[in-house]
Amino acid sequence: MKRARCLGAPAVAALLLSAAANAQGVSPRQLVEVADLGELAVSPDGSRVAFRLQQPSVERNTHDTTWYVQPLDASAPARRVGEGGQPLRESDGASLAPAGVTWSPDGRFLYYRALLDGRVAVWRARADGSGARAVTRDAADVRGFRLAADGRSLHYRVGATRQQVRDAEQAEYDNGIHIDATVALGQPLYRSGRLDGRAATQRLHGGDVIRSPLLAGVADRWLALDLATGNAREVSGGAAPPVSPAHARVAPFKAWKLAWDAHAARVAMLVHVTEWQGVGPRPEVALSVLAAGKGARPVQCRDPLCTGKPITAIQWRPGHDEVLFTVTDADDSQAQSIFRWNVASGRVLPVVRTSGLMNGGRGVPGTCAVSAAALVCVAADARHPPRLERVDLDSGDRRVLFDPNAALAADMASVPVQRLHWQDAAGRRFNGLYFPARRAAGQPAPLFLTYYRCSGFVRGGVGDEWPLATLAGHGISALCINAPPSVLDAVTRFEIGRSAIESAIALLSSRGEIEPGNVGMGGLSYGTEVTLWMAMHSHTVSAASVSSIAFSPLAYTLMSLSGEPFFSRLRTYWQLGDPAATPAQWKRLSPAFNLDRIHIPVLMQLPEQEYLHTLDYAVPLIRDRRADLYVYPNEAHQKFQPRHKLAVYERNLDWFRFWLQGFEDPQPAKAGQYARWRMMADRRGAASPGQAPD
Template structure:
């Protein structure tokens, strides 16, 4: 039965290609091009001045020609009375070891004259300050080591900051290891180059493993040295350990008073704490509670019991300055994480709705929302929806009236508006509610269009899907409908997680096919991280997918071999999250999950576009699939889990677009430089045909 189904699917794909190959695609203008998506403007989280009159934020844009990012700090009046004023250069974006940008949060001086921020400029990380009126931007720290952290005194007269080893010492340590050879131990990041191969602190650095696969700088363990600079005189002095500024309050600090603290925000005036508590992360549907802890260690926790905050998916919490109100955000899965904002008066218990959205009030991204800047009267929010990219809005806290302050993506928003978008909500065969965002394809006839699916998280404007690798709007404009599906839950049992994903994808296909909105024989799928894992499960256990694209490797014996060098932390994680032991035992979970044990069951061609830090983890199945003409593998140098280099982002977007147009539409781009990829893809198509 499996062989018959496989032959049927292959025949459909091959026949489609043969029928359409005669109609060679001509180059034509894009309504929304991959380049536009790469080079759109991204916002940092806005921060409001102490008097509530102005907001500071950073804009970041990719430059494909220079393969870098331009970042600029702006200040704008909260009432929108004038456009934003450029005040300073933000430097090279700093990222974590997975490639995700670190929040570039500025600190306002108490008098509102300056914003202070950490930036990598001229090959060094320092604290800079920019005047709010745009008249001056100057470096505040002058040492020979990169700044790791900073704090401004309450009166704004002294800047305290920490540094690590000198830049010269870091370079010498890396070079010495290069000259002597790298001794492999449990902290060695196997599977990547070992000398200056990953971005840390905005530079290519020699890395070590921190927690499991998190990378840190080679000299990360060198203790911080704290200094202080008098901002009036410029005098710098070393701080004694007792003078080190207190660290920001964390959930761990409250563990003895309140269980399961997840997020918190302190009222500067009174010291009261707004809290979100949440049950264990392994729970499919954690219970979230909004509460307030009075100042002092003996106060009684006050819980919000109003209907608007009971049993709700509360995702963010902030104090409203100069008031007894806490601002909280609700992001329900049942509405595709579309956000609403409320005010909770901690004295009266009254909850008042402020505003609702079909998208995000706290920006966008794969890992959840940021926060709005908050003043006594209004919020400054980076808003984004599936059919409209990010812009800065003012939200009045009394009336809920929204007004756009700055929209650098207006041209892209206008282009996107011509592509039909629909927020979907449906149930699968087990009655589970599912949500997603659908861009409908530009259609040239009455036949249902192909469909591309990605699965994980779909927040705000999903330009590249969950993982930012597939230009969703461009694919729709080119004739392939695109659907991003939100994972409804994350069970601690791996098989359950993937079965939920399979049901979500197959039920979406069934619904859209029944409505004449998708051709079930022309389904593509792509995934990064958990999305890649779920996709591989579907490829192994189903024949729903005609062509696939992987952005990161999935679990395999090679992954186990390289990770096991870390020792017990990795082995324990593999057992708890995937129920996997040693692959030599070839246990049932390994046979269910790993493509290495299921090569004969995967009948869809796979495009693999992996980062250099991860590609070796999947070679035990990638190489056999390449040798049998079923996979095409590309590796991107110096990239971590999430690719971020602009030229690489564009290449990934364009190749994914070409891949799915080839397999789902039978169309080839006639650009001469792309001819080699089509030679190989045609040979893959012939191999699939011969395998019937």
């Protein structure tokens, strides 16, 4: 077993030189405070773009959001037009999918939802930056809205009032909380998580993992607001758009994605050519257009550039017979290219090819905004954090409109990043992003790797917890591996992950770039499962860090009250039932039944929402000095508070520098963690090897 090393004078000198050379390198705080851009919308006349900036602040432990408007020709800088409030989030901590921003027909105003002053309302900002105000003042939070075509009225929907929700929470507190299938056991029960910007009591809603506030199931009420008078009236029967004959004509095709051309009454469609159950490689999609008129048949794109391609997004070019489609290459770290298909001629031409994302800079699917002349996209790749770009649709010329991360981009320019492709012994192909460390005199470096998804500007893997560029700057090479399409059989799925990891280590070792016996690994969610699988079944990893749960009998007990949704998911994806009914599979998969196989140190940095699920295997590991556990209050599956993100980044950096380099940060505040880790190292040195992994 590998131990924390006592470095000799030459190695210490090399580390000091490396630290000095990287004193101006990328810090964990820079990665936490990356600004994200989104919610793009082009003005009705096609001359301006509206967008929202989201900027984390470690100092204030919050996220600032701001709305901007900028001319598409870059004739003037972006103008700040309104506050966006606190970001609205999913219950797992991730940002909500775009809620939609709408221009007024005359281009004078922007309408958007924002969480400000403790309520979610629809706001109207003047596009010239002269002011913004809330136009809805409902006692309930606004769940969605749409602006009338003439711009004179706004329809919006609400559920239970904020006071009704608070009263329901207090009533439970006073009378006792009844435990049933909707209660998320394993987390505090009263106002235990942050939803809609406040501490809220949560309930499982529509499944065994999705959490919602109390009274989330109250039916929508639609209201119509006269924007001239400010008067609102309730709309009987709702205000959702009626199902049109066009929708009815499209329904038989079971389209995966649709894009409507309202002016020509036609629709572009992406249709899977075979049935897909959500697991394994996504089937090929067929791109076609269904014109208006009874009896019309879809016209399919037959050009080689649009057939057999992983098309992931479609939209119409305004005023043209062209469908713009995005191809996302899963074999190249989700690199995206955009093409235009002329429906009349059948010709397909490339617009832009990139080595990163054009859909928002993150893994969340999105599209560019579009005018008749240009796309406006949030571009990002491994070396360039998110920035707003204009892409000319005819020439493909790219121009940066707005770059809030220019300083970080300048620092990243000196960070080497490589796209890595390799195969395992079975011929399976894998890919990832590799951050090679600066090495003294060509000596091999330690390696850290994470496994899941590596698209766009990769800060710290899925969940953003392992600062890859920072690790490389401190002498630890970092590799983010893109997991191949999932398979249903859990053991096969994890063994494919193991093969990807071991073959990558072998490749880098054969090049003399890394020390094969000095490898760390970390991951969130599926990445946690694969990390623990490697700890149980492989010799190649010498230190681990996880940030979420793996299944164990305790997790099964806590989650089983939600009933069939949980049992079905467990059977389908892990082939697990009750531990007494499927003991062999539990023995294969769960760390609780493989404690004697885990011989490497494990750092656990878990959200309060999940940590109790791990205690039947975490506590024995902690007692035996094989694990160190930190829990972050009021955090969900993906941590989102900036101070917590920074603490996680910095502790992971300390952890892997300790185990892979034998380095300790001399800051007095960190003395306690190093004292624990040294005891863990002593325990490893004194322990017998025990049963080796398979």
